[in-house]
Amino acid sequence: MPNLVLASGSPRRSLLLSAAGYTFRVDVPDVDETPGAGEEAAEMVLRLSEAKARAVEAGVDEVVLAADTVVVLDGEIMGKPTDEADAARMLSRLAGRTHQVLTGWTLVVGEQERFGVAESHVRFHPLTDEDVHAYISDVQPLDKAGAYAIQADRGRLISSVTGPRSNVMGLPIGDIVSELDDVGVERSTPDSG
Secondary structure, eight states, X not given: OOEEEEOOOOHHHHHHHHHTXXXXXXXXXXXXXXXXXXXXXXXXXXXXXXXXXXXXXXXXXEEEEEEXXXXXXXXXXXXXXXXXXXXHHHHHHHTTSEEEEEEEEEEEETTEEEEEEXXXXXXXXXXXXXXXXXHHHHHOGXXXXXXXXXXXXXXXXXXXXXXXXXXXXXXXXXXXXXXXXXXXXXXXXXOOO
16 A cells, blocks of 8 residues: 655645545655746646656655645736735735645656646625725735735635635645545545544
8 A cells, every 4th residue: 555745835735635534644845836938837736746746755555645736817828926915916816816726736656647637616795995905914815826825815805716616725635535546555544433
């Protein structure tokens, strides 16, 4: 039975995997996440997820999972904001509109790879400047693509989501569980005590 390695420092990805019943170790890869010239969002998240998965040391009995998530509005990739002013700019652009969230994921099993891209559509409520600044102050979203976190939203920003909600958190858990089952990574059994 192979062991699972999560190639990510994201607490949200760890939370999703733990909630799905997996035991794993975390190995945070050091990968340059700069988009390539003219690179489409789906290509970028797949490239980065593969680079992250290949950047960690894995034993022969380990399966490595990596992912990369971006927010896309009008074809523009919105990564993590550089500062609070950048976060405010992003949130103001997203306000009252629908955007895409793309997560590329890669599973490395020995020399083989499995990979995919999940897509969700997220619609924001209209927001005032005051709403935006209050959100940034409360949530501190500088480590999140598009400057927001669905798990910390409580209805403040998001009016609807089409597609997997877990994808918006950074890991399309339904797709991942199916792949992990297929390669023999087992989930822990709930404690019956």
